[in-house]
Amino acid sequence: MWTIRTFSVAPLIPNRLKRLQELAYNLWWAWNTDAIELFRRLDSELWDRTGHNPVALLGEVDQEKLKQASEDEGFLAHLDRVISDFDVYMNEPRWYQKHGGVEGSAGNPETQIAYFSAEFGLTECLPVYSGGLGILAGDHLKSASDLGLPLMGVGILYSQGYFRQYLNPDGWQQEAYPNYDYANSPAAIYNNPDGTPFTIELEFPDRKVTVQVWQVNVGRVRLYLMDTNLAANPPADREITSRLYGGDLEMRVRQEVLLGIGGVQVLDKLGLKPSVYHMNEGHSAFLALERINQLMEHRGLSFDEAREATMPGNVFTTHTPVPAGNDMFPAALMDKYFVHYYPRLGLSRKQFLSLGRQHPKDDNEPFSMTVLALRLAAHRNGVSRLHGEVSRQMWQRVWPEVPVNEVPVKHVTNGVHTASWTSKDMVELLDRYLGPKWRDHTDDVSIWERINRIPDSELWRTHERRRERLVGFARRQLRQQLLKRGATKLEIQQSEEVMDPEALTIGFARRFATYKRGTLLMRDLDRLARLLTNPERPVQIIFAGKAHPRDTEGKELIRQIIHLARHEEFRRKIVFLEDYDMNVARYMVQGVDVWLNTPRRPMEASGTSGMKVPCNGGINMSVLDGWWVEGYRIDNGWAVGYGEVYEDWEYQDRVESQSVYDALEKEVVPLFYDRGPDGLPRKWIERMKNSMMSVCPAFTTHRMVREYAEKFYLNAGRSVSAMTENDYAKAIGLSKWKQELYKSWPQIRIESVEQSELDSLTVGGDLEVRASVRLGSLRPEDVEVQLYTGQLDGQRQLVHAQAVPMRCEHSNTQTHLYAGTIPCRRSGMHGFGVRILPKHPDLVHPYDPGLILWA
Structure with a gap:
């Protein structure tokens, strides 16, 4: 075997254009038209x-x-303007430098945030993403840059990325895995000062x-x-960063060890010392263990x-609303990759594996990355209001005695980086009427x-131009697809x-999983x-989306669409x-x-x-699921159904498909084609404007990232600073206090509960x-005794309950x-319970010790 010696060739850029290269290596260009x-x-x-x-462009x-x-x-004038x-963008103070989430107060210069994700969707020429999770991560970085947050991202460079999709003549999805040339991309190898990698x-x-x-520079x-x-x-280890979500369970463990443990080690060796680590989904949860390991060692x-x-x-x-969507590994696989890690952490095998189990004593339960993250993170959230509720129900067993509504999982609703997704035509229109500050x-x-x-006519013409371009793009893509299929x-x-180009155009594009119901309209x-051929x-409808390579049912949905589109009556319409x-x-x-979304709520x-x-x-x-529960208003779009949850999925599909047909036939299509003398659909344009005014400011990653900063990052930075000062005195003290708490907790008792006369209660009374409480060796300041009270539902369960502190008399x-x-402010049946929780000034949340005693 002969040896290949490598060398690189740089493009020859005229001096006057030199800064084009700097610009090409900063993805700021990707959201600036x-x-x-x-x-x-x-x-x-x-x-x-x-x-x-742009890097490949300058090279070729x-x-x-x-x-x-x-x-x-x-x-040159264009270049100077862009530069x-x-x-200005790279050097001027941004939101964080001015406020840092606290009005009138700049952000803590010592707080740095590391954002870990298995995928990042930043631009199509850097294909290290598969779908929504990665696009969200990319938009998160862009808005963090726009807001001036001291944030860095950590991920994996997949040599083959996610698969490239093509269909065979029967419409069955095929997968191709090309090797990408990242040497000619906006990513650059990070070198040591001596020039070595x-x-x-x-x-x-x-x-x-x-x-x-x-x-990769992202602004x-x-x-x-x-x-x-x-x-x-060796070849087996080179494959670790080959494919995103590729391979078997063992490959997934290797990738997640690389992401979590390797990512922390990379930042440490780079001399970067973030105080806040954000795990975007459970793939990176091993980072929490490596952070502990490094503190123990150093x-x-x-x-x-x-x-x-x-x-x-x-x-x-x-990000996952169903248990099956969370990574879980058998104990034997964890042993293979972590048996050397157990003693480093000072843990037995059983203690280590219990960190990833909802039931720590169940030796047959697999190791869950989500449970590991829930147990080792002080700040936890779902990605919409409804998903927060679902997550609290789904993970209640991690906190088994805690009522569902108090399970410590909050929500921060997702958003999008508006500038990355708004067309050039629309950007120019918004600049003209909203001003450039938008x-x-x-x-x-x-x-x-x-x-x-914005005049109705200008908004409509701008949108029509984009529809025309979409139709032209669809025709070109379809032609190429057909040529490849022979x-x-x-x-x-x-x-x-x-x-x-003038017809009402519906879009449906997402991962083809069965619960997303891509063929509900069929x-x-x-x-x-009758609907399409009037x-x-x-x-007309444009579909797009990939099924996971192992998802046969999802592939079948795509195949059904392809076969339907070949029918003569649908050939021009789908x-x-x-x-x-x-x-x-x-x-x-x-x-x-119209953007159609039909998930199974x-x-x-x-x-x-x-x-x-x-x-x-x-x-x-859309079905009232995910973000649309918060975004929908009667005047800014259409809802499919009324937010029902069905046990019979076949019945649900039948009912909701009828709901889609009804809405299209009776509301959507008539409104679109209701034209005035000037040819404008005035009522449709009114709904367009309502949609823009209500959705755009609420569902942007600027709002989302600010919310993460104000809810989590800034508080986390302050807590970490307090825990680490004086050689970790507070962390050591809290650990000792918990040890005493665990020893003493079995001694505590709620011996009796008495209440005032119940028969004479009226609204406005109290x-x-x-409660008589025995605390054993604990002090009153070590606990909080609470009343937990609310109204009773038909099953005599508390609803909308809240905690009321009791005072030690x-x-x-x-x-x-x-x-x-307990203040009585509403009539009806009510109930209450008495409980005892741990209390300490340095506890982030009283449920974190996992202790609670009910009367």
Whole structure:
């Protein structure tokens, strides 16, 4: 075998254009339409052929074109304008520097946030994402940059990314895994000061794996992506960073060890010391263990002390509303990869595995990454209000004695990075009527209220242009798909006739999982045909989306759509666009009139694709699930059903498909084609404006990231600072207090509960309650005695209950007398209970010790 010696060739950029390279390596360009147009001006055909990759563009563009650009006054003026905007953006104080989440107070300069995610969707030329989770992570980084947060991202550079989708002649999904050339991408290898690549050695069973790091600049934020595809590693270890969500369970463990443990080690070796670690889903939960391990090793703390020191700085976001969506590993697999890790943490095998089990004593329960994250993070959240409720129900067994509504999982509803998803045409229109500040203040309701200043005719024409471009894109894509499938000449010619640029266009694009019900509209084909083929009021549907490679049922749904689209009556009306990615998504959300979403409630944690539609003038029509529960208003879109949850899924599909048909036939289509003398659908445009004004400011990642900062990051940073000062004195003290608490808790008793006369209670009165409590060796200041009270439902269960603190009125060496008052403000049946919780000034949450005693 002969040796290949490598070398790199850099593009020759004229001096006047040198800063184009700097711009190409900062993804700020990806959400700035003026910067995108600057690169496109160099060679529009090459820009499209490189997948909108400015680094590859500069490497491949003809030298003569670069020379011409360097002498073109118009191009140079454009370049100077873009560079000026970029410099201002990179250097001016942003929201965090001005306020940091506290009005009138700048953010703590010592607080740094590390955001870990298995995928990041930033731009189509950096394909390290599969879908919504990654797109959200990418938008999170962009808004963190816009807001000036001191945040860094940590992920994996997958050499083959997620699969590329194509369909065989029967419409069955096939998967291709090309190897990507990241040397010609906006990612750059991170080098040591001497110019050699920066690496770490990550310990695996019986070997060490060399990990290289790439850096991606996302505005003011740095993203570090780990890579094991190196000659120094054997083939099996090079495969660790080959495919996103590829391989078997063992490969998933390897990837998550790399992400969580390797990611923390990378930051440590880089000299970066974040105080807050945000786990975007459970894939990175091993980071919490590695943080503990490093404190034990470097500071000599015990496991419990290191856990108290790190837990306040851990934030965990769960995205999955069903248990099957969470990574779980058998104990034998955990043994294989962590048997060397148990003694490092000072834990027995049973103690270690219990960290990932809802029932710590159940030796047959697999190890759950979500449970591990829930146990080791002080701040936990779902991604919509409904998903927060679902998560509290789903994970109550981690806190078995805690009422569902008090399970310590909050919610921060997802959003989208508006500037990344708004079309150039619409950006220019919004600049003209809202003013340029809307880009940096996408969560400002008062700015979006200026939408009413836009003349109906201008908004409509702008949206129509985007629909026309979507139709043109769909035709080009369909032609390419048919050519690859070996279609007949007639089929290829007919592809140029599909879609009508003036017809009502519905978009449906998402992962093809059965619960998302991509074929719900196909339950009544006669009714669908009447809806789509009305010559006076035509309707058309564009589908896109991938099924997981092992999801046969999801692939069958795609196949059904392809076969339906071949029927003569549907041939011009239904199109499926292959290989759904950020580019396809952008065309769709910018061009559709209606975005259709039909998940089976409550299985959609949030969903974000529909949030990208209103800023482009589109309107949502969705089941009341995920974010749409919060976003829907009667005048800004359409709801499918009324938020019901069915046990019979077949019946649910039948009912909700009828609801979709009814809404389209009776409301959507008539409203769209209700035209005035000037040809404008005035009532439709009114709904477009209502959608923009209500959805855009509420469902933006600017609002979302600010909410994370104000709810979690800033508080976490302060807590970590307090825990680490004076050589971790508070962490050590809290650990000792908990040890005493666990020893003494079995001694406590609620010996008696008495209440005032019940028969004479009326609205406006008070119920007085007294409880006699025995605390053993604990002090009254170690606990909080509470009344837990609320109304009773039909099953005599408390609803809308709340805790009312009781006060200690008398103490002796044996018992303590507590008293409390329940205000009676509503008539009806009520109930209460008495409980005791741990109390300590340094506890982030009273439920974290896992102790609660009810009378």
